[in-house]
Amino acid sequence: MQQSIERTQERMYHALGIPQETDEVRALVRHFAETEVAPQVASMEERPEEVANFPTNLFHRMAQLGLYRLPFKAEEGGAGLESPMLASAVVMEELAYYSNSIAIIYDCQCVLPGRVLRYASDELRNAYLPSLMSGEKVACVAITEPDAGSDLSPSSVQTVATPVSHGWRLTGRKRFIIDAPLADFACVLCTIEGALSMVVVDLKREGISVPPPDRKMGMHACLTADIVFDGAHVPPGNLVWQAGKGLRIALGALTCGRIVVGASGVGMAQAAFDLSVHHMKQRKMFGGTLAAMQHWQFKFAEHATHIAMARDLCYKAALRYDAGEESPEPETAMAKYYGTQVAGEVARDAVQVMGGYGFASRMGVDGTVYQAERLFRESKGPEIYEGSNEIQKWMIARRMFGR
Amino acid sequence: MDQPSRLQDRLYHDWLLPEEARDVRAEVRRFVDSEVLPVAGELNTVVESTAAFPRALFERMAETRVFGIPFSSADGGRGLRYPLCAATVVMEELAYASDGLATIFDDHCVLPGVALLNGSEGLRRRYLTPLVDGSAVACMAITEPDAGSDLRPETVTTRAESCGDHFVLNGHKRFITNAPVGNFMTTLCVADGALSMVVVDLHTDGVTVGPPDLKTGNRVQLTADVWLQDVRVPRENLLGAPGDGLRIALAALTWGRVLVGASGVAMAQAALDECVHFMRRREMFGGTLSDSQYWQFRLAERATQIGIARDLCYKAALRYDDGVRAPEPELAMAKYYGTQVAGDMARDAVQVFGGLGFITRLGADGSTFRVEQIYRDCKVAEIYEGANEIQKRVIARLAFGRENVR
Numbered sequence: 001m002q003q004s005i006e007r008t009q010e011r012m013y014h015a016l017g018i019p020q021e022t023d024e025v026r027a028l029v030r031h032f033a034e035t036e037v038a039p040q041v042a043s044m045e046e047r048p049e050e051v052a053n054f055p056t057n058l059f060h061r062m063a064q065l066g067l068y069r070l071p072f073k074a075e076e077g078g079a080g081l082e083s084p085m086l087a088s089a090v091v092m093e094e095l096a097y098y099s100n101s102i103a104i105i106y107d108c109q110c111v112l113p114g115r116v117l118r119y120a121s122d123e124l125r126n127a128y129l130p131s132l133m134s135g136e137k138v139a140c141v142a143i144t145e146p147d148a149g150s151d152l153s154p155s156s157v158q159t160v161a162t163p164v165s166h167g168w169r170l171t172g173r174k175r176f177i178i179d180a181p182l183a184d185f186a187c188v189l190c191t192i193e194g195a196l197s198m199v200v201v202d203l204k205r206e207g208i209s210v211p212p213p214d215r216k217m218g219m220h221a222c223l224t225a226d227i228v229f230d231g232a233h234v235p236p237g238n239l240v241w242q243a244g245k246g247l248r249i250a251l252g253a254l255t256c257g258r259i260v261v262g263a264s265g266v267g268m269a270q271a272a273f274d275l276s277v278h279h280m281k282q283r284k285m286f287g288g289t290l291a292a293m294q295h296w297q298f299k300f301a302e303h304a305t306h307i308a309m310a311r312d313l314c315y316k317a318a319l320r321y322d323a324g325e326e327s328p329e330p331e332t333a334m335a336k337y338y339g340t341q342v343a344g345e346v347a348r349d350a351v352q353v354m355g356g357y358g359f360a361s362r363m364g365v366d367g368t369v370y371q372a373e374r375l376f377r378e379s380k381g382p383e384i385y386e387g388s389n390e391i392q393k394w395m396i397a398r399r400m401f402g403r
Numbered sequence: 404m405d406q407p408s409r410l411q412d413r414l415y416h417d418w419l420l421p422e423e424a425r426d427v428r429a430e431v432r433r434f435v436d437s438e439v440l441p442v443a444g445e446l447n448t449v450v451e452s453t454a455a456f457p458r459a460l461f462e463r464m465a466e467t468r469v470f471g472i473p474f475s476s477a478d479g480g481r482g483l484r485y486p487l488c489a490a491t492v493v494m495e496e497l498a499y500a501s502d503g504l505a506t507i508f509d510d511h512c513v514l515p516g517v518a519l520l521n522g523s524e525g526l527r528r529r530y531l532t533p534l535v536d537g538s539a540v541a542c543m544a545i546t547e548p549d550a551g552s553d554l555r556p557e558t559v560t561t562r563a564e565s566c567g568d569h570f571v572l573n574g575h576k577r578f579i580t581n582a583p584v585g586n587f588m589t590t591l592c593v594a595d596g597a598l599s600m601v602v603v604d605l606h607t608d609g610v611t612v613g614p615p616d617l618k619t620g621n622r623v624q625l626t627a628d629v630w631l632q633d634v635r636v637p638r639e640n641l642l643g644a645p646g647d648g649l650r651i652a653l654a655a656l657t658w659g660r661v662l663v664g665a666s667g668v669a670m671a672q673a674a675l676d677e678c679v680h681f682m683r684r685r686e687m688f689g690g691t692l693s694d695s696q697y698w699q700f701r702l703a704e705r706a707t708q709i710g711i712a713r714d715l716c717y718k719a720a721l722r723y724d725d726g727v728r729a730p731e732p733e734l735a736m737a738k739y740y741g742t743q744v745a746g747d748m749a750r751d752a753v754q755v756f757g758g759l760g761f762i763t764r765l766g767a768d769g770s771t772f773r774v775e776q777i778y779r780d781c782k783v784a785e786i787y788e789g790a791n792e793i794q795k796r797v798i799a800r801l802a803f804g805r806e807n808v809r
Contacts, residue, residue, distance in 0.1 A: 046617075049766075144758065147686065148687075149687070149757050149758065150687055150688075150757070151686075151687035151688050156686075156687065175758065175767070176758040211766050211767050212766040213766050214762055214763075214764070214765055214766040214767075215762070215763040215764035215765075215766070216761055216762055216763055217753075217761045217762070217763055217775050217778065217779065218761070224766075225766050225767075226766065226767045284549070285551070285552055285553035285558070286552075286553050286809065293792075295792060295795070296792075344750065348746065348750075348782070351619075351782050351786075352782075352785055352786060352790070352791070352792075355551050355552075355786055355790060356546065356551065356577065356578045356786060356787070358782075358786065359618055359619050359620075359782060359783040359786060360578075360616050360617070360618055360619075361617045361618060361619060362616070362617040363616050363628075364451075364613045364614035364615050364616040364617070364626075364627050364628065365577070365613040365614075365616075365627070365628040373618070373619040373782075376619065376782060377619065377778075377779065380750070380753050380754075380760075380761060380778065381761050383754060384753070384754060384757055384758060384760065384761060385758070388754070388757060389754070390695070390697060390698075390754075393697070
């Protein structure tokens with residue numbers, strides 16, 4: 001995202017009920033994103049998914065800036081915010097404005113595993129939380145399998161933890177696990193004697209292998225891969241809460257994930273919107289500019305409205321969560337699907353508005369990078385992961401009609 | 404993943420299409436099934452470079468006289484009664500496997516070829532004959548860095564100065580398909596103060612072709628900038644008369660618009676076929692994904708849209724082949740609607756496939772996914788050969804009158 005592109009957010013949206021604490025987090029992350037993430041985006045997104053290409057420097061900078069501490073209480077070494085969920089939503093929004101890869105890395109390092117560990121014993125939590133927050137260890141959450149995505153039931157989840165004398169022996173395969181190629185530990189959904197359970201597994205040990213990273217449509221700086229468990233040992237203390245609580249834990253983590261992913265959609269939508277407005281004001285044709293075309297004026301007026309409503313939904317869900325509502329529905333489901341859907345819609349029009357330049361990633365003539373098509377590709381992922389948008393609609397429908 | 408079955412014959416009936424065009428469909432479909440689909444994964448995920456040009460498939464299309472489909476026997480073509488219907492079918496069948504490959508057909512054979520029909524006997528021998536036999540690669544050069552939708556003598560900066568028996572061309576074209584491997588281009592320029600179309604040999608002194616652009620999709624469609632610096636072109640390379648340039652470009656784009664609409668239909672069909680195949684096998688919630696009423700109804704809508712889009716394309720093509728040289732509004736409707744359906748369907752298709760829909764190549768086993776390719780390929784079809792907004796303008800002008808629509 002070129003620094004010369006004007007941000008329209010302050011003009012087109014006004015936040016109500018946002019604490020000053022959150023504004024401070026936003027300012028910190030926006031500065032980091034503008035000065036450190038933005039200049040790296042083109043090069044990191046052009047490289048194929050490989051461990052060597054992972055943006056390690058940015059991962060560590062986020063740790064240094066204390067971002068991975070934002071979800072946590074002061075007494076456990078966290079930032080001790082009054083509105084930590086709202087802060088995470090804003091972090092995701094600000095990071096995704098420039099790079100959804102970096103945003104999702106934030107999510108998978110501290111939001112998801114952090115929420116999982118909230119269900120753990122103090123001992124288990126203390127064994128992993130400090131190094132997660134410091135960025136010394138890379139975390140990941142492994143729920144999805146080749147044959148289990150939306151349907152997480154004991155019969156569909158094939159990763160099994162078989163009791164042995166001192167803990168469990170883990171076999172199975174996880175798929176599309178963000179950060180798996182580099183992670184030190186994973187929160188793994190499995191079955192223990194037929195009941196869905198969550199265990200924390202150290203990945204750098206025998207009986208665990210990670211095949212090469214997937215090559216994806218977008219978000220190339222974020223690495224996903226399978227994790228294959230072939231008799232990996234899980235110590236007895238590494239069961240989170242109890243056997244049989246796995247789904248509850250996973251869904252609890254995904255409540256947080258859904259809010260922040262909705263916010264990442266808002267960030268991407270805003271970026272696509274700003275790129276478009278900038279282009280339309282400059283691109284001359286038919287005796288005026290594109291901005292003079294009523295068709296585009298009205299289309300983007302609609303987009304501005306959708307972005308504002310999506311942002312409101314995300315913040316409302318986050319604020320309800322921070323006020324103590326563990327499962328703030330239907331706002332969470334609405335925020336996730338709507339925020340990500342808006343990103344896809346605005347990105348598609350951003351490519352259209354920019355014409356040929358919208359379809360180009362890098363011009364052969366002079367190497368100029370255009371961002372619209374990256375947003376077009378990136379925005380598709382969030383509609384799918386952390387609870388597909390159809391599952392969100394299913395949740396809303398259940399609330400309306402009864403289970 | 405095994406090849407999904409084609410649903411087209413179950414969900415659509417080719418009642419508009421003449422038998423001649425149905426025969427072409429059967430012929431090209433056999434070619435695509437046996438020679439293109441098996442390599443589609445590679446074609447659609449490669450990175451743009453001159454080495455990535457699908458030379459072998461290009462030669463096979465020449466060998467099988469696919470490049471002769473739009474043209475009369477006198478011009479070395481197949482002499483069909485319904486050439487635009489047939490060319491549309493070719494585009495549809497190719498794009499089912501690879502929109503990049505389909506675009507090569509359109510931008511090598513159809514656009515420059517149709518423009519060359521305005522040339523003298525001699526010009527046609529020099530350029531149309533090798534275009535049809537595939538010994539030369541052609542390009543159509545209209546777009547410039549600052550001139551896309553708005554093509555007027557004031558906006559087109561490529562100029563042809565008259566110098567006795569030749570022109571001297573100076574200018575800059577952008578996003579020119581096939582330029583990195585091209586032999587010649589039919590070039591829109593301003594000659595004697597008016598928009599004109601001139602054939603330029605790409606190997607003439609003063610012509611520089613830039614490196615290929617890196618794009619979202621249509622990877623084997625190589626596009627680049629072309630600079631013209633004091634390029635001498637014989638006067639006889641003028642197509643038609645000075646001032647005929649826009650008319651010739653729009654006549655070529657009459658063919659192009661139907662073809663691109665049909666490419667949209669094909670991409671949407673391919674995505675739909677992939678979805679149904681996947682959904683029937685994807686187990687969840689005690690059944691399969693195809694049990695989801697939400698998706699059943701949504702895809703029913705898409706099947707409807709694909710059917711009507713295809714009808715629009717062939718209706719426009721038939722009207723043209725029957726003598727209506729500007730078959731509006733069907734032509735504008737076909738272009739925008741066919742490409743829009745592709746975009747809508749592709750987005751749904753990636754969603755249906757879940758994580759796999761976002762994968763270019765799976766780390767675990769190297770699988771590629773057609774719907775991921777289609778999502779990346781289809782967006783440009785809404786943009787080129789007359790952006791969809793321009794198509795809506797054409798329709799609006801027909802509805803409201805030219806004087807009321809700017």
